[in-house]
Amino acid sequence: MEPLKLSRSLISFRATEGGTSVFIDLEIAADGTLAMEGQDLGRAPQEVYGDSDYEYWARISPEHKDLLLITLLAEKYTGDFSAMSKFRDWLTTNEIPYEGGSF
Numbered sequence: 001m002e003p004l005k006l007s008r009s010l011i012s013f014r015a016t017e018g019g020t021s022v023f024i025d026l027e028i029a030a031d032g033t034l035a036m037e038g039q040d041l042g043r044a045p046q047e048v049y050g051d052s053d054y055e056y057w058a059r060i061s062p063e064h065k066d067l068l069l070i071t072l073l074a075e076k077y078t079g080d081f082s083a084m085s086k087f088r089d090w091l092t093t094n095e096i097p098y099e100g101g102s103f
Helices: 041-047 062-077 083-093
Strands: 005-009 009-019 018-030 034-042 054-062
Touching: 018 041, 034 041, 034 062, 041 054, 054 062, 062 083
Parallel strands: none
Antiparallel strands: 005 009, 009 018, 018 034, 034 054
């Protein structure tokens, strides 16, 4: 799988395995809707659906994005004693601006 690529509000990744290529795009639309859209091409959709491609999507309305965000962060960090440092490291690695501090 290729690394995630960020282009404004769009993140894409591609993977190919066993004759099937998978394309996934994440985008935040102008109205604030978060969309994940995907397409599988090749062997797997041909075997399962009798067609060379299969498309799918999920969209999260702007009023539910905060719930999605807090749920994902809780899933990733709950029970991890080093959650704060890992979170800050992750923000830094991904060049996501943040404010932080300690005393």
